[in-house]
Amino acid sequence: ALLPILNYPDPRLRTIAEPVKEVTAEIKTLIADMIETMYDAQGIGLAASQVDRHIQLIVMDLSEDKSQPRVFINPKVTPLVEEKQPYEEGCLSVPDVYDKVERPTKVRIEALDENGDKIDEEVEGLLAVCIQHEMDHLNGVIFVDYLSRLKQTRARDKVRKVIKIREKQS
Numbered sequence: 001a002l003l004p005i006l007n008y009p010d011p012r013l014r015t016i017a018e019p020v021k022e023v024t025a026e027i028k029t030l031i032a033d034m035i036e037t038m039y040d041a042q043g044i045g046l047a048a049s050q051v052d053r054h055i056q057l058i059v060m061d062l063s064e065d066k067s068q069p070r071v072f073i074n075p076k077v078t079p080l081v082e083e084k085q086p087y088e089e090g091c092l093s094v095p096d097v098y099d100k101v102e103r104p105t106k107v108r109i110e111a112l113d114e115n116g117d118k119i120d121e122e123v124e125g126l127l128a129v130c131i132q133h134e135m136d137h138l139n140g141v142i143f144v145d146y147l148s149r150l151k152q153t154r155a156r157d158k159v160r161k162v163i164k165i166r167e168k169q170s
């Protein structure tokens, strides 16, 4: 089922996510719903925080044909290099706002997958950017927090406009 995505600056997006204790049937349903919601919203990642579920769960699919969804449960991300790289980020909770954010170029991801099996990978490129962006969501951080006050104000105004247009369309 499609889930409603919280929009910036909704304070619920600032909630710190709790660790997942057990991958229950309910969580497997949530994972399927998040993947469906991510594809519908044309995203490449989605954190549970964005659908108002405050558990440490991220879904991601960087494939062209939306055929390789990945699930990260209780993820831990560790930078492997000091070097940072800028990337033009977007966010499904801040629609139509894109801006450069600098993040460590290479990171280690430790997590569990949807079967409770260990993930332990060193990644760079868009996967490294996206996992750090999603990890921020689980810690109540949104990418606009790294931008200037002026850009944050513009982002709030932009989201307000986009939501109004979407409400008219629905």
Ligand SMILES: O=C(O)C[C@@H](Cc1ccccc1)C(=O)SCC(=O)c1ccccc1
Residues within 6 Å of the ligand: 042, 043, 044, 045, 046, 047, 088, 089, 090, 091, 092, 093, 129, 130, 133, 134, 137
């Ligand atoms: O809000 C989210 O977490 C999803 C977000 C993930 C993300 C994309 C790009 C850089 C960092 C994090 C999105 O999927 S934004 C929409 C999108 O598909 C996209 C935007 C910019 C570059 C590439 C993809």
Ligand SMILES: [Zn+2]
Residues within 6 Å of the ligand: 090, 091, 092, 093, 133, 137
């Ligand atoms: Zn986001």
